Amino acid sequence: MIRTAALAALLATTALSSAAMAQTTPAPSTADAGAGFATSDATDPYLWLEEVEGERALAWVREQNTRSLGVLQGDPRYAQLHAEALEIVQSRDRIPSPGFRRQGDEEVIDNFWQDANHVRGIWRTTSVESYGTAEPVWETILDIDALAAAEGKNWVYKGASCLPPEERLCLVNLSDGGKDAVTVREFDRQTRQFVDGGFVLPESKGGATWIDRDTLLISRDFGEGTLTDSGYPRTVRLLRRGQSVDQAPVVFEGQQTDVSVSAYTLRDADGVVKATLLNRGINFYEAETWRLNADGTTTQLQLPAKSNINALIQGQLVVTTDQDWTAPSGQQFRTGDVISWNLEQWLANPATQAQLVIRPTERQAIEGISNTRNKLIVALYDNVRGSIYSYTPNPAGEWSRTRLNLPENTTVGIGSSSDHDDRVFVSASGYLTPSTLYLADATDGSTEQMKSLPAKFNADGMVVEQYEARSADGTMIPYFVVHQGDMAMDGSNPTLLYGYGGYQNSLLPGYSATVGKLWLERGGVYVVANTRGGGEFGPRWHQAALQQNRQRAHEDFQAVALDLQARNITSQPHLGIMGGSQGGLFMGAMLTQRPDLINGAVIQVPLFDMMRFHRLLAGASWIAEYGNPDIPEQRAWIAEYSPYQRLAAGQPYPEVFIHTSTKDDRVHPGHARKAAARLLELGYPVLFYENTDGGHGAAANLQETARRLALEYTYLSRRLMDTPAQE
Template sequence: MPSVCSRVLPALLLALSLAACAQDPAVEPVAPLSGLSSTYTDPYAWLETPDSPDALAWVARQNQRTLAELTQDAPLSDFISTATLLAHEASEEGGSGALPSGGAVDGKDPAVTTIDGVRHVYAGSNCYGTVDPDAPPPAPGADPVVMGRTCLVSLSRTGEDAVEVREYDPVAKAYVPGGFHLPYAKQTVVWLDHDTLLVARGWDSSDAALTRSGYPYVVKVVQRGQPLDQAHEIFQGRVTDTSVSPAIFRDRQGHRAIVLVRRPSYFTTEHYLVEGRHTLKLGLPPLAELAVLANGQLVVKLGQDWQTASGRTFPAGSYVSVDLDAARHDPAKLKAAPVYLPGPREAVTNLVKARSHLVVTSDENVRGRLTVLTRIDGGWKTTRVDLPDMSAVSIKSSSEDKDKLTVTVAGFLTPQAVWSVDLDSAAATLVKAGSPGFDASPYTVDQWQAASTDGTAIPYFIVHRKDMVLSGDNPTLLTAYGGFNLSRLPTYSATIGKLWLDRGGVYVVANIRGGGEFGPAWHEAALKTHRQKSFDDFTAVARDLIQRQVTRPARLGISGGSNGGLLMGVALTQHPDLWGAVAIKVPLLDMLRYEAIAAGSSWVAEYGSVSVPEERAFLASISPYQRLDPSRTYPETLIMTATHDDRVGPGHARKFAARMEALGKPVLFYESDEGGHGTRGLDDAARARGPALELAYFASRLMPRHAERPVGGQVVAGAAD
């Protein structure tokens, strides 16, 4: 059987041999695009069509040129081999099982399977039958009624968000004969009972039941063996919504809530209880999410301050509970009780239920915390679990049947470890330490902060050698995200360790506004026309690193993907003199057309809309595609995307690269034909290829040609200055 590394190298060598013969067509420079005018001509609009022959031919030429240049300037094959081996070891480290939570059907790789030759499997834990939800409530102390278990697995062709859904038997390791089978689509599917599903999807080939963002807004009931065209509709949103999806909440006491979640915009929600043939709109605030149902109480996470029917106000970021029976009786006038109120520098991230407790994960000053909540005298007692600091904490598995759960803990220098937590005592025990992919002993992690333009303190993590010299000459890789209420937490990456730190690099993660590091207010501070704060925060961290003499512009590289790709594009066009190298991955870059590309229209609540004059003016002022300036000098930029990205779409990256090339600016472009928006569902080799290309690029552009010196426990030579 060939090794995981050997599968990728022949393809690389073939691409390089083709590159030796390929000739890029001459490209005439173009005039600056007028982003401030009401209309403009886009000479590269043809690159927005993902699978057009002309666009794919352009992609092939760019890929060949990029691979040839990186192979010439860096030991690219070594980077790919090392990254692939590390990815394979990480997959093996994940362990095996019949159907791990969020994992694959065959259990070997947490995101990959090969049943029926289909590699990409998501949502493998969507199983029915662990507990019979329709059985009478069990007597105190009695075991729940356990039924047969089948699961819904979501199969993707190339890693997109669209999936095919099939019913699977994890014991027989086979699809259920005559079982549920929903064709390929963007869809949400939940069990109502063993023979009934609630499904939101496009219901015909014309996509008539999809929103303008490309997501479902019609929910129907599908019975076992029933053709989809005979499914019964129970709810319809609007084509202008972001999406509509069903959800089922159950508890051990036999309560069940059938909920339809309508999202008029990306962040706002409306929740409807389904009662027989009626739907009851719950009087929850627009920025709210249902978490769990426990003891007949709906637990709600608040994204905004909420004054309830009783007159009490709960702050944004809190968990509160609403009585389910009371909600059915008077859904518009809800009363609530506090469950968990975070501190001023804390952001709650998740809540799960166990047999006698609730458990909350949160980030306090961007460091993971785990808290056990115990119901006492009508209130909730909180007990903090002692876990390693400077880490990210996430819940791996939990069950209503017991008062134990397992969590994973990982840091920049400590691989993901599994801990068992006894919830009655709040005691944590290490079950399995992660296997290190590199020697972390020479390194340390600090948390520093920089002052942004408006004086706001912006924290950032810096991973570096313990004996780092503040000479201003350390090759430094800075990354951030800054959007959609998502946080950048300590994350273990053996690839970063082996291919960057061990080569003498410094790694920095900035926690800028727009993310969720400090709760909803941190996110809201950089929404729409306030987004320049996020960009300024990032620049402030870069300047702080330079001022502290960690690095200098010629040694400073920046990298980000998706919304972080937009951040990189803005950093490149606003401050090109600050960076020695820039990597922009699966990005948004044409902010005057983002609403018309892939799922872009779903993010108006985050970025604003060109249909609003004030918001359009701001988008035009920051849009990287329009702000490229023929008169400015830019560092060489690496742009990476995926043909099958059905969320952001490859058009942004393609057009930006084409325009940089036409303006005579140094640019490298690479587009993968595997995966979608990110690496979900990819095998080891495909998942490793992107980071390997990126780190080979940064090593060749940022690492100075000094005499050989020891770094990371080995002697290496730097690349060209």
Template sequence: MRPFILALLLATTLPGAAIAQAAPQPTGDDPYIWLEEPASPRAMAWVESHNAASTKILEADPRYPILYEEALAIAGAKDRIPAPSFTHGAIYNFWQDPDHLRGIWRRTTLADYKTANPSWTTVLDVDALGKAEGKSWVLKGIECLQPEERRCLISLSDGGEDAVEIREFDLDSGGFVTGGFHLARGKHRVAWEDADHLLVATDWAPGDLTPSGYPYIVKRLGRGQPMSAAVEVFRGDRNDGGYGVSPEVLRDAAGHQLAVIQRPLDTFRHQSYVVTGKGAQRVAIPDKASITDLVDGRVIVQLDEAWTAAGPAFGPGAVAELDLAALKAAPDVLHPKILWMPGPRDSLTGIASTRGTLLLGTLENVRGRAWTYVPAAGGGWTATRLNLPDNLAIDLGAADTRSDRAFITASGFLTPSTLYLADGATGSLEVVKTLPPKFDASQDVVEQLEARSSDGTPIPYFVVHRKGIAYDGTTPTLMTAYGGFQVSETPYYSGTMGKLWLERGGAFVLANIRGGGEFGPAWHEAGLGTKRQIIYDDFTAVAKDLIARRITSPRRLGIEGGSNGGLLMGVEFTQHPELWNAVVIQVPLLDMIRISKIAAGASWQGEYGDVNADPAVMAFWRRLSPYQNLKAGVHYPEPFIFTTTKDDRVGPQHARKFAARMEEMKLPFFYYENTEGGHGAGADLKQAAHTNALTMAYLQRKLMD
């Protein structure tokens, strides 16, 4: 996720050293367990009461109406770049605006898409579908059967939760297929095997889910078959960790096909299997390696740990290739070749493929790069770096398996997004669309600076601020980071951030702290499990560096983060309340003692450790878990806590309980829980604009007044 504007920064090593020392709250007697019932009448009455109290104040702020209108106008602007995909010989796009709050899926030709005002044909109207069926439908995903891409699987969520209903859709007829594939609500994993068969991971019978609520059994479902007739292809274990077993079918333009199943062992480690005539056979690659693509009969493997059996060149962060025929014949005896190796400040950000080329997105000191790799006769590749602007984020977009074309986006904090059409075979680039500026950036500048963390490691961060600011600590500054799951945070253009914050004189900071993937797998692994305090030290170090440089001061410094970034906010809130005057905690994890009991929390034990199985992990989180480490009598800043009732990934329980404990201690806070939206800001543009306006009203009250 982007850490701000939901869509969708020299510390001590001792936790809590900056605040009064006291024993953590006991975990065995939790008076707020009842708030863990997501939609119970008692819990929802609590939510409604606290929503009303907070919105009464924030919506009464004279800035709120303007903030809301600006946020909605930017989110629903007609001149946004429609995100394109190559599908069924046309360009498809999913579009939301004030007239289509849940969105329409539409198509046009490539030639027409390149024009200033394309003529679109609506394929699926999600708002109309929801109205006709009496559902709060949110489109969650589309998977079309290659190479024809006529038949597609449409995933629909009621209210934005992760669980979906899946239906088959025909692009030629423009409607759902009568008697076609249909899966009732669940956390499904589905892949087309061929026109008449799906590989499906789901809860086939009561109890067929892991403790995290994800499937571990894959079956082959034939067209016209009831679910009960599906044939088992693979079975993991009910106690598997991670996000559930996932089938995928890779195809290339030469007609090659490879069915892959990933069996998760925890959040990051998984076993890989290929489905052959002999059944599902395990592939002898490391547990932190993934089969990601197929080009010209070459299987692409991304390494997040060293493949020691393959040789010293196959280090963490590298990309390797395998011969498809040899892999199918003997998946336990492999002869990989190296394709790409990262430098000391490099990392991989994306892999895509066209008809005959491979595209790689990389970072070099948090600056985006894009490369094309063309298979060479007799083996090897011809690599070309695409001539894209420097000092920007480069994102690989949709790639066309019928040609060598692919879309690539370049953007920066002050640079509106430019969409390029690249030719993977020739390396040529064509500017297709450029986003009109959404705010006045003429008075702003971007710097990349470094702080020193508690162990001496340099931590880079970006600062966006007005030119010629007075270095006297008076600049209102909003800082964010994510710090987990090997997610790289790079510069990006946000009209909402620019219009609602930068134009009003605020500064914005994005910190590249450990736990992310900005410098490869080692940057992530440095903060796993009980090593996690260093992530929080990194964030604190950046804050102290901003204060030491007199860019801002604790009175004018606010922080914001969501999901794992919400946990980061909770820890910083409890460990260093003296450093901030505003803290925005969004869809957060906060009770790290009961995390495995709430929503999908058990699936993240590879990131945070297992408090139930490892006493060292339990001891660590008893010292750091925000919910357990709130203390009466401490002067905390007044936070803004946001969550959603429909979040079945992290769950609203963490936010509710944290707020309830603050209330018990007579500590002030703002709380808002959207009743829809899933793990995000809202189920539609108006809900998201409301959330953003509330957040900005809060931040401006705290940091600009």
């Protein structure tokens, strides 16, 4: 799916019982107890922990790592959990994710693969026919382990962009240790070598897109003054083969306060460029789209500020709008609508009439859009249950649809699609149902099962239930509970509640071998909260918890915790929570607002100091989600929930496990470090671990991933399965 927002780059309901409704009054605020702490640089004693590679900061990290690893790896359960996690993440019977790729006159399947023998991974290829067999014959294109060894680098593969239609020349993205910033190098898929004297872009956040074999549009860090306040590129330059980066002329420039600028091409199914587009990301959700004309001038396209360009099919430009909008034609469109124009006519006349392709209902959401040569492929969810449809335009631009033959009441996903014909890979899975991969024919909706993941844990007797909890403002919040069917409803069940609640990211039911093996199989209960701030019911569900309404999402999460206890599924001594990044902020809000509800929290690569989030790394790009702490009115609503400032003495905080990565160049590791330091200062037990590699995923390779998982589930076992929980 093509996106116009610059960074839009990470699942039977039952009425809430009256007992739960009676408990939805929030606990008294503890904000006053910490008034004045870290409300300015002068009152923050832990600013030095924001020095990512600072000697004092790293010494503190090493000390905490030694202590925390001693506790968790010293637990008798750790070794077994680690062995099971390592076996799962390095397993060779995973479904190799397929990607259609042109190779001469035929299509092949590319895949990136990691296992015990390929820790960093290999980029490899096979024929479509071979891929469909039990044992495909793979040919290695690029071995990242061998490359890292040869160059003495900690390379992490971040994907490749190949030039249509031949797709022989590719731009390979390589990250040092898992950072978002990447080095870009030109690679020849046919010779399987980096191109001698080819395009090379030094490490930077940003992007590069092909115009033709000798021309790129690049958005990078070009030196002082070329980045936005968010730390992303603010210029797009035209780079021709043989030029150095500093010789490339600027073709588009955004403003310092923008999130970023970027560029891409709209191509037809044969790879012919129909328009070259430039994105000015004003904030995380609003953008301008400009056309780069043949003479080097630019023309702004008449699109809603909150919109996504999804596809170009048979000359039809497909766009999703995330706001109510009156088109230049005078037509009225609603938030969440999918619309289309004849591209050529629309470029010539923005007042050209648009066609309405899809209008989701209040309980529906579009979770994915892609296209084949002739079809628009849409994953449409109804009450967090998915289906996939193929849409076809007629010569008048009107659309008909066909439902793909997939299991009902599952999570479905759109994979790679062909631009040679109308085949598309799709998947189906559930919490207890291993993923199955199908090759679908979007012409008639037929599907052929290609591969199925073997069960990775014993799900015999387990069930999935969907409930609703009433939030503080009366909104009903759906959530899923996965557990043993004969589980006693006596409040004694160790329960892990997961949440995210931001950026319109939906938490859809999916098969997790590690959750199943390391938690469910051992008697744990797994719960996923579909709170506002996510995208489970489309853009409005997300927008209901933006900025001054952020607390609604926190109250939604708290309502689910209360409902779990009201139903006697669990109780405070056995309830733990988990979330990362924005979900880490979620965990911090629960910890500081309702610590009486929980006995543990896994806080992963979190946001925590919301008074300074906009000054750290990519933080300024998230102002559209949270607000701007430099504006007094907005600072006031952020201060109401910012976890770092709200931490206070005398509260019933459980021991928490906080982890981050030194190489995370998206969410600054200072958030996690400062949270742990403040808790320790106040006298609370804290376990803190910082991986020195790994980026925002907190693990640069499979071995590090297994260690992180084992640490998390060892901690959760100690807190929620032991009685009483260990301190």
